[in-house]
Amino acid sequence: MSNPLPVGATIGILGGGQLGRMLAVAASRLGLKTHIFEPGANAPAGDVAHRVTTAAYDDAPALTAFGNAVDVITYEFENIPTSALDLLEKLAAIHPGRRALATSQDRLTEKTFLQDLGLKTAPFADVGNAEDLDAALAAIGTPAILKTRRMGYDGKGQARIMTPDDAAAALADMAGAPAILEGFVNFSHEVSVIGARGPDGAVACYDPGENVHEAGILRTTTVPAKLTPGQRTDAVLIAARILNALDYVGVMGVELFVTPQGLIVNEIAPRVHNSGHWTQNGCTICQFEQHIRAVACWPLGDGSRHADVVMENLIGDDMDRVPELAKTDAAIHLYGKADVKAGRKMGHVNRVIKPA
Amino acid sequence: MSNPLPVGATIGILGGGQLGRMLAVAASRLGLKTHIFEPGANAPAGDVAHRVTTAAYDDAPALTAFGNAVDVITYEFENIPTSALDLLEKLAAIHPGRRALATSQDRLTEKTFLQDLGLKTAPFADVGNAEDLDAALAAIGTPAILKTRRMGYDGKGQARIMTPDDAAAALADMAGAPAILEGFVNFSHEVSVIGARGPDGAVACYDPGENVHEAGILRTTTVPAKLTPGQRTDAVLIAARILNALDYVGVMGVELFVTPQGLIVNEIAPRVHNSGHWTQNGCTICQFEQHIRAVACWPLGDGSRHADVVMENLIGDDMDRVPELAKTDAAIHLYGKADVKAGRKMGHVNRVIKPA
Known part of the structure; x- marks a missing residue:
């Protein structure tokens, strides 16, 4: 295991959307700088990052300069071109690693991997x-x-x-x-486990959340999820098995269908996950800081849940509701996106319902 | 009352230290950008701000450009030269206002103001x-x-x-x-109230914290403070009286001595306050977001306390303890300062002790 990154070190983040933005904020709490690499202009993460490189993923000189300027590389989305990874991995460690990316970039590889692990899939x-x-x-x-x-x-x-x-x-x-x-899987509801694994092999999972989607987009996540104690244990063990099998470093989202035949893995995401946003107001250490801790070789933090929380995504015109939401007890998290578009994730709110 | 600042608006912050840094992070949660004005290089707040102006407070062109680039101005310290304020107030609203600054910049003015309000002072x-x-x-x-x-x-x-x-x-x-x-005041202990007031006159105060100083520097703040229910009410009413008398907008720190003769006001600080850092892990809306909400004309948020917390400052060589602290349940907040100096505030930790 490498030494922890010292204060002032720089974490390179591929992708400058809201996940990169919240990762940058979490890194700042640990005294770490962030450098965002993002093809699009006005990246949400750019507002809170020390540096931003605006360039395409096939811009080798820009990638090289980025890789040389950072101490470790992570990412906010899994569809990073292989050629970019080939170039970057020579310049700095990439966490989570190539195997996690290759596995999750391809649904067939992913399903096969899960099946080979003895886990149930569709x-x-x-x-x-x-x-x-x-x-x-x-x-x-x-x-x-x-x-x-x-x-x-x-x-x-x-x-x-x-x-x-x-x-x-x-x-x-x-x-x-x-x-x-x-x-098709005949399931009663979907839950997800946000799990973290450090370079030393330590694993920590957040309490599973229950997800409701609309039109294919996550609408709400509620903790605690409707699960029996046995299902809750199973869910966490499934996530841990996946993390260990991939020798994973960082935070992963594992979506599970709850069925009468047990938990079925829907998909995995090798990054912080929308269904883990509730941790910002339900835990001392949120998923974003947990991810930064892992990729920076810091010990994992305290992810225990201190409250029941409902996270609701603000999508498109939901932004019109922000003035009213601001008058409530909800914690508002906006991504600073200038243009409201239908189906675009603009922010989320966490409603802390009661102590856990 | 003005309209709330919209997503994408920019808050100008005078001062780029750790308070500015944490204000910038809080602003990002509300989709707001920050622009830091700071004479020193490598300002801690610069790592998480959208823009940084590095210039002296007597640099009129730099101040003018800054004032024109932001939608509202706030600050992280009270000793801003009057000439800079004279120039800036013509370009953008300054919150908290000039009266609060003038009052707190001068100990004699401050004590006289408090006495005139009917409050006890030394x-x-x-x-x-x-x-x-x-x-x-x-x-x-x-x-x-x-x-x-x-x-x-x-x-x-x-x-x-x-x-x-x-x-x-x-x-x-x-x-x-x-x-x-x-x-000298013969007091048993010092407490502080972190109070907030919005432009609509709404007032919200956090639960008082109990402060321990060493060598004149805050060492720890503990919530709840040792106070009778009556003292706790008095403390909050004192803070509210000060906020209202100054027609204040933003967060203020009010330090109080607890004595057998009642609460005596030590001093006020027209800004977010070190003794309010516990709110980052003890409340849904921390003092930094509360301040941003007030100066951005948003409604004040939920500042109720959900946990007992001990905040400890990391001063100078305390940074050597960070690797061990990272292994505990404590929430670590570092300021990204490159140089460790004796007596320099480098970060703080919040230990969440138990649910409130």
Whole structure:
């Protein structure tokens, strides 16, 4: 294990959205600087970072200068081009590591990895063409969902197949991209575990939260989640197994379906996660600081929950509600995005309901 | 009352130390940008601010550009030159206002103001020369403390007079600066109230904290403070009376001595206050966000205390303890200062002891 980064060291963050913004704020609490690398202008994270590089992920000179200017590299999203990682890993350690990224960037690799670990997933099959899809539908049945293997988020790159007649249109939606067919899972609700692992192998998980989505986008997370004590233990053990198998360093989001047959892993995200935003007002050490601690080789902090919390995302026009929300007891977290767009995550509120 | 500042608006902050740094972080939660004005290089607040102007307080062009670039101005310390305020107030509203600054910049003005409000203070007298001092000592007695009227902080600019024989040396220590003689107060302990007032006149105070100083520098603040219910009410009412009398906008620190004769006001600070740092881990809305809310014309937030907390300052070599502190449940807040110096505030830790 490396030495902890000293005060004044710089954490490089790939991606300058709201997750990078909140990571930068957490780093500042530990006396660490942040340097954001982001292709888009006016990155939300730029407002609170020591430095910002505005450049594309294929801009080798910009990547090289960035890699040389930072002490460790982390990221706020998993779809970082491999070529950028190849260049950067020669200049500074990247946490979480390449294996976690490779696993989570590809739904087929991810599902296979989880299955090999002995964890339950939705039934799935690789779909490269119409024949594959026919065979997959024959094996898995309908309803099912066809998804691109790569670059999907917030419900994008997905097509439902309710009957075999939908197959051709769904495949067309993939636009030739490699895909995966996933069977429907009959679940009562979704929970997620925000887990952290340090370079020394220490693992700490936050209490699972219960997620409600609308139109494929997370709407609310509530802690505590509706889980039996046994399910809660299972959820944390599943997250820990994944973290250890990947020799993971940092915070990961693990989404789980709750079913009568047990917990089924939906997907993993090798980064801080929207469903962990409640930790900002429910724990002494939030997920953002926990991630910074891990990638900076600091000991993990106290992630115990001191309150029941409901986190609600502010999406698009929800911003119109901010003046009223400001009059309530809610804790408001806005991302400083100038343009309100439908479906765009603009902020969130944490309502602390009562002591845990 | 003005309209609330919208997302993306900029708060100008005079002073770029740790208080400015934590104000900038709090502003980011509300989607607001910050612009720091600070004479010194490598300002701690610069790491998390959208913009930094490094210039002296008598640099009129720099002040003008700063004033034109921001939507409202606040500050992290009270000793801002009057000439800078004269220039800036023509360009943007300054919160807290000039009266609060004028009152707190001068110990004589401050004590007189408090006395006129009907509040108890230590006995005091204006001292311009040796004759004044003799008369003051005759009236107040010894032991007493001679202090410069202006620019004192953390015990600087003070000389104790244990017997009248110390008078000449104490006066020499003032180096010709106007001074005030203060009588000793026989107090059991010191508490402080962190109060906030919005432009609409709403007042909210945090639960009083109990302060322990060493060598004139705050060492720890503990909540709850040792106070009877009546004293706790008195403390909050005193703070509210001061806030209202100054038509104050923002957060103020009010230091009180607890004596058998009641609460005696030691001093007021028209800014966020070291003894309010515990609110970062003991409340949903900390003092820094409360201050930003007030100066940005947002409603005040929920400052109720959810935990017992001990805040400890990390001063100078205390930084050597950080690796061990990081292994505990404490919340660490470091200021990113590169150089450790004796007596320099480098950070603080909040230990959440138990639910309130």
